[in-house]
Amino acid sequence: QVQLQESGPGLVKPSETLSLTCAVSGGSISSNYWSWIRQPPGKRLEWIGNIYNSGSTNYNPSLKSRVTISIDTSKNQFSLKVNSVTAADTAVYYCARSSGWLPDSWGQGTLVTVSS
């Protein structure tokens, strides 16, 4: 059964870049879509975007100008970068495997706080 684990800094300064990695085990990243989703405190879940193993990406228009999702098939992992972060980017960030566009297996999530 596929397992996903998010990793990265838990604290990022305003205006800097948030960087997270999702390690995939128990399955190959060379198939399926792979997604990032977040949940700010007290707010609903927000889909950030996804990537296919070919490198083709789809992003939420609300974040598209600041977000990059990439994939490294040699390491069986994919990554998220969010530029120019503000306090509004404070959230629990989840990575997920998607069947088609449906996120069907999720990581446990990692809290990222934006603060000086």
Place this chain on the structure above:
Amino acid sequence: EIVLTQSPGTLSLSPGERATLSCRASQSVSSNYLAWYQRKPGQAPRLLIYGASSRVTGIPDRFSGSGSGTDFTLTISRLEPEDFAVYYCQQYGSSPLTFGGGTKVEIK
């Protein structure tokens, strides 16, 4: 984008009771691509239902989904102690994917 509204926000029930959760979309969900997830504190969200009514392999049959178009329902026929959690609906028929605000099912 499609806005999903879940109701009620909190459902207080006893084990053995029936839970009915609602998810209403601001516009028709393409191909009824509506999913339900369960989330417990400190755990990864778990996919329960996809395509509005298809149960994921391994999910107990006390969980069922129904509905089409803009109105969808998740029913838990008899609540077990492990079912007390937060439930989210999500549409994946059009981009951007969107989620409902969640329904917390708590022990009465």
